Amino acid sequence: MVEQSMWMRKVAADPGHSQWYVERMRSLARAGDDLAGEARLVDAIAPRGAHILDAGCGPGRVGGHLAAAGHRVVGVDVDPALIEAAEQDHPGPRWIVGDLAELDLPALGITDRFDVIVSAGNVMTFLAPSTRVAVLTRMCAHLSADGRAVIGFGAGRDYDFSAFLDDAAEAGFTPDLLLSTWDVRPFRDDSDFLVALLRPR
Ligand SMILES: C[S@@+](CC[C@H](N)C(=O)[O-])C[C@H]1O[C@@H](n2cnc3c(N)ncnc32)[C@H](O)[C@@H]1O
Numbered sequence: 249m250v251e252q253s254m255w256m257r258k259v260a261a262d263p264g265h266s267q268w269y270v271e272r273m274r275s276l277a278r279a280g281d282d283l284a285g286e287a288r289l290v291d292a293i294a295p296r297g298a299h300i301l302d303a304g305c306g307p308g309r310v311g312g313h314l315a316a317a318g319h320r321v322v323g324v325d326v327d328p329a330l331i332e333a334a335e336q337d338h339p340g341p342r343w344i345v346g347d348l349a350e351l352d353l354p355a356l357g358i359t360d361r362f363d364v365i366v367s368a369g370n371v372m373t374f375l376a377p378s379t380r381v382a383v384l385t386r387m388c389a390h391l392s393a394d395g396r397a398v399i400g401f402g403a404g405r406d407y408d409f410s411a412f413l414d415d416a417a418e419a420g421f422t423p424d425l426l427l428s429t430w431d432v433r434p435f436r437d438d439s440d441f442l443v444a445l446l447r448p449r
Contacts, residue, residue: 250349251376253326258374266329270307274337277309285430286368287313289443290398294319298363302341303348303387304371306330312338314366322358324348349379351386361392366399368430372412373405380407384419388448397421400430400443409442421446 259265287310298319302311305323307330315321321341325331334343365387375383387397424447428439
């Protein structure tokens, strides 16, 4: 067993939290908001019909869009209520309940490594801090040799970008490209968001 994720601690403290998040995503979608920015970047760097893991997929916003673009998507999230919503709202991908710190998809029969692993929506900052390196290590182990992880999260969430890049190096990643937005603006010292494109070393 690994330390419980910060997200599931929030859910334990407020059992309505998962449903609130699902409804928030659904209402943004109904209002016509652009919820596919992260998926567009991933689609741009992925081969056609790529094998893509949406790590910390929540209710399936990113993975659902990538599946609609023709990719073979697997989504993993620790919150069963969000996986249930992903199954309802974005049928097609394989949606799996699981903690990324214990990710072992071959044990579930998913033996192909991934071309891209995407982790959007501040997932990194909702992990239990003690599991950060383990999560990144499990991601690295699931990537193909020339695959890439694309991980985005904001500043001011108790996970410094420099600490994240150290953890990623410890997990076996090397940075390919650091951006400050999902629409490909460069990362600078004062950027308040990081989108890191990482590859296995
Ligand atoms: C703000 S939501 C983002 C959801 C989705 N990526 C998106 O952008 O719409 C953060 C997600 O991280 C997931 N998460 C946090 N810790 C996790 C862990 N250890 N393993 C799997 N998922 C985790 C939560 O369950 C939650 O769905």
